[in-house]
Amino acid sequence: MPAAASQRPAAPARPAPQDPPPPAVFLGVRHHSPACARLVAHVIRTLRPAFVLVEGPADMNDRLDELLLGHQLPVAVFSHYRDEQRVATSWTPLCDYSPEWIALREGRASGAEVRFVDLPAWHPALADRTDRCANRYADAEARYAEATRRLCERLGVDSADALWDGLFEVTEPDTDPEELRARLDAYFDLVRGDAEADAGDRAREAYMASWVRAALARAGDRPVLVVTGGFHQPALRALSAQPGAAAAPADWPAVPEPPSGALGGSFLVPYSFRQLDAFAGYQSGMPSPGYYQRLWETGPTAAGQGLLRAVTERLRARGIPLSTADLIAARSLSEGLARLRGHPYETRVDVLDGLAGALISDDLDRPLPWTTRGVLGAGTHPVVVEMVAACTGEAVGRLHPDTPLPPLVHDVAAHLARLGLADATAPVTLDLTKDGDLARSRTLHRLRVLGVPGFTRVSGPADGADPVFTEVWEPRPAAAAREAALIEAGAYGARLDEAAAALLGERVRAAGPEVGTLAGLLFDTVLCGAGPLCSELLETLAARVGRVGDLGPLGEALAAALGLWRHDRVFGVARDRLLGAVVGGAADRVFWLAEGLHGAPGADLAALRALASARDALRHAPDLLSTTPETAAEAAARISRDPRAPAALRGAAVGLRWSLGVPDEPGPMVRALAASAVDALGDWLTGLFALAREEVAHGTAAEEHSLIDVVDGVVSALPEADFLVGLPALRQAFAFFPPRERERIAERLLRRRGLRGSARSLLRTPADPLLLARARALEENVTRLLDRHGLGTAPITRTAPAATPETPR
Incomplete structure (x- = not known):
């Protein structure tokens, strides 16, 4: 070799080709499914992932320690948002067999880093799910209902719930978890198909995929487990596999925050099986949470027997006849239906159908509720009602004592203690002419307006003209419900007066042009002592009464305002200038509308009450009206x-x-x-x-x-x-x-x-x-x-009694 050549530096060695990072493992689940919960636990223990990403509000990530304190489930993450245009509330419930809960618990136990990866529940992407019963787990099943319907027809079942039970919940005892996982993947791919998600779900899926890419960049050679609703799984897998996903930045995505001027946040609240049940209006997951709790704890055989026992106890406790022969017949029917339907164990529907067949002999005018979804309607057969209630269960959650609570909870506790109402067990009688009792009344009315249980008003003034100056309130034991309601009411403010005023203001805005609704809100506002809000409400009423075209609601507003203007020295609004403007404008409008009123026969009592209120305004407040007597x-x-x-x-x-x-x-x-x-x-x-x-x-x-x-x-x-x-x-x-x-x-x-x-x-x-x-x-x-047919004019003859010594002829 030449010397020059021997002195040249050696070429740098090429790096050895590296194995690509392990892909994310996507587990599509059905919310509140025991089978999916068991699968999640198995995968975490087997896979030992670096990260467990869970569908849930990302703004709770800094508070996962709080979520895992050791609560008695079910509990829920209550999220709220409020600005001048929109009010949003949402619940993320978790029970023992929720896959999301198992992912959090098992992920922590395995040493993985656990993260919620969905948008906060107040985000506009979830705005269509923010009614009172809304739930962030209410994935849009309507968009793949057709595929589910065809599967039900093919397998001969009545509902998607029965289909799910037969495919996944009640399976052969030796079913391999990997086989179950493959079946779940196939099921969710089928039911989602090529259905186009709406804009809200697309935004959620894009955000969750950004967390997946960040986790993959941070995980090194360890896997990432993603646990989401099955509806999102196909889209997340596709988004995470797009070109460039492997080179995504390792920084976690930013968590959206409420805009300036808006209020938002999340707190844990106790939940109950009744709230969780689909038959009570819950939009997602499974119905009959009590049954699935038994299934989770004891397996399918004991769950079926436990359901039969629970129904029996409820029926007998309510005096509905139920013999041993009936129970034997129900048991035989349930077992026969399970075998006929190819189930290795009795499913929930097998047990319920067997009970219905053995216990109900009447003709039913509607389908059995477990063949569909929705709230039980009026007139449901009493045996069916008790069967559904037995499936629901009585479980009520409880928060760990160390759980942080919103300031409103502490403010209310301080108010009740200071006013001597914290430990009330006997009826509370209040004299509204006394300052102390008036303060107690306002506190109790603020709680009533916020929907916080604990006290029920049994008597008191019904309107501003009612010459009643005492109120009677009865305490009601409802500690758990009161705590949950107070936490949810904390969305409206940190103080009781502030929260009540905010809620009433929201109702005022929601009332729109409904003056009759505003009239009822006016008295509630006065009872709560919401001073600035009362002025706002009166200004709104004064502006609207001149445009009302219906005498009935107009009369309600006039009567309420006139009664308060004349008599309400107790609550401090008598002779109020804004009240006077409402009275004058409403009375003038009543007289104007009445003169042009034409209509059908009959008495419109609401219109008559409006005229009577206008007459009273002329009598007692003539200076407020432009109309003279x-x-x-x-x-x-x-x-x-x-x-x-x-x-x-x-x-x-x-x-x-x-x-x-x-x-x-x-x-x-x-x-x-x-x-x-x-x-x-x-x-x-x-x-x-x-x-x-x-x-x-x-x-x-x-x-x-x-x-x-x-x-x-x-x-x-x-x-x-x-x-x-x-x-x-x-x-x-x-x-x-x-x-x-x-x-x-x-x-x-x-x-x-x-x-x-x-x-x-x-x-x-x-x-x-x-x-x-x-x-x-x-x-x-x-x-x-009778007269028409010649039967009514003939005299009626009676047979005389036989002659006796005592009765001469």
């Missing part, structure tokens, strides 16, 4: 003469004039109505009495000729058939009089007939007067029918 009386005169106006409204117009001191002579109107349409007479009187009951009662008590005398004369002269037609409307009209005034009217009618007797007993008929009237009409119809 004179102009109101003139408008009423026009209404009373308008033939297109309903009879009840015309009667109310006459009553309005009478109550304003401008009486008309009602006698000719009564006679004219009775001659033209007797049913309209009752409607007319209903309107009259609604507006001028006190004036009519005063005339009845006097010795002078009264309206009641005119009505009595007209009604007494009616033919029997006309009287029966008009009787329901007449009864409705006289129902406006309280019992004492009805008794005075009865006394006057007895005197007119020269009769003596108790007017009070006359009002206490042994049966409904309408029923008596129908019975009399039936008798007359029978008599006419």
Whole structure:
């Protein structure tokens, strides 16, 4: 070799080719599936992954230690979000057999780093699942329902739940976990197919895939396990295998945060099997959590026997007959159905079908609930109700004592302790004229508005005009439910007054143009003492009452505002300027709408109440209205003469004039109505009495000729058939009089007939007067029918008894 050549540096050695990093292992699961939970535990123990990525809210990653404190399951991650445009709440429930829970627990135990990888539950991508019963695990089964339906037809089962049980939950005892995993992959690939996910799911899947790529970059030569709902598995596998995925940055994806000005967060809350059950409205997972808890703990044989025993105990506890022979028949049917359907053990549906076949002999007007999904409807057979309840179970979760709680929980505890309500066991009576009791009342009303159980109001003022100044509250033992409700209410604020005001404000915005809803919210707001919110609500009401086109809701708002404006010194809003604006605007609008109202026969009681409230506004707050008593009386005169106006409204117009001191002579109107349409007479009187009951009662008590005398004369002269037609409307009209005034009217009618007797007993008929009237009409119809056929005129002869010494002929 030449010297020069021997002195050249050696070429650098080429690096040995490295094996590609192990791919991610994707486990598609069904949420709350014992079979999937067992598979997850097996894969983690076998695979020993570096990372376990779990479908769940990524904003909980810094608090996984809190989640694994040692709670009594079920519990849920409650997530909330609120800004000026949107309010979102969501629950992520976990029970003993949830695959996600097993992934968290077993992943930690194996030394893996565990991460939630889904978008936070408040994120707009999940906005379509944020109603009251919404759940982040509610994957869009509707998009692959067709594939599931075809599988059900092919395998001869009624529902997707029965299909799942037969394929995965109740299988041969020696089924290889890898075989189960392959079957799950095939199932989810089939049911997802080429269905296009919606924009929300696409955003979620893209975000979860970014976590998978980051985990692969950080894992080195160790595997990554990804546990998500089966619907997402095919998409995640494809997204993670895209070119460049292996070179993805190792930094974890950023966790989205609420925008500036918005409030959001997550807390753990106790949950229950009742909340988890599909039959109670839960959108995802399996129904009958109590049964699946038994399946998880004891296996399929003991689970079926336990379900049979639970149903038996519930039926017998409620007095529903259940013999030993019935149980033997149910057991035989269940076993036979399992063999017929090819199940190695009895499934949940086998047991339920066997029980239904043995215990229900009635014809059912609807499918059995376990053949479908949804909430049990009214009229469900009582045996079916108890069977479903036995499947649900009674489990209620409990948080570990060291679990961090939102500030509202501590604020409420301090309030109740300071006010002496924390340990109340007897009814609490409050005098609202005393400052201390008023503070207690406001605290209890704020809890009521937030839906926090613990106290129930049994009496108290019903509106601002109610002359009641005491309230009675009864304590209700509901410690676990109260804690969960308080944690969820913490989404609205850290203090009780702040949270109640925020919730009421949300309801005000949600009410939109519904003025009647706002009227109810107004009194709730006053009871809670939500000062600034009350002003906001009153401004909203004042702006809207001038545009309302329906007398009923307008009258509700007017009555509520007028009662508070006149009387509410207890709650501090009497003579409020904004309340006055609501009263004036609503009353003016009532008079304007009433004059142009035309409609069908019958009495619109809501419209009559609106006119009565406008009359009261004229009487007690005339300075708030632009309408004067004179102009109101003139408008009423026009209404009373308008033939297109309903009879009840015309009667109310006459009553309005009478109550304003401008009486008309009602006698000719009564006679004219009775001659033209007797049913309209009752409607007319209903309107009259609604507006001028006190004036009519005063005339009845006097010795002078009264309206009641005119009505009595007209009604007494009616033919029997006309009287029966008009009787329901007449009864409705006289129902406006309280019992004492009805008794005075009865006394006057007895005197007119020269009769003596108790007017009070006359009002206490042994049966409904309408029923008596129908019975009399039936008798007359029978008599006419007999007369028509010559059977009713012959005298009835009786056979004389035989002569005896004691009975001469």
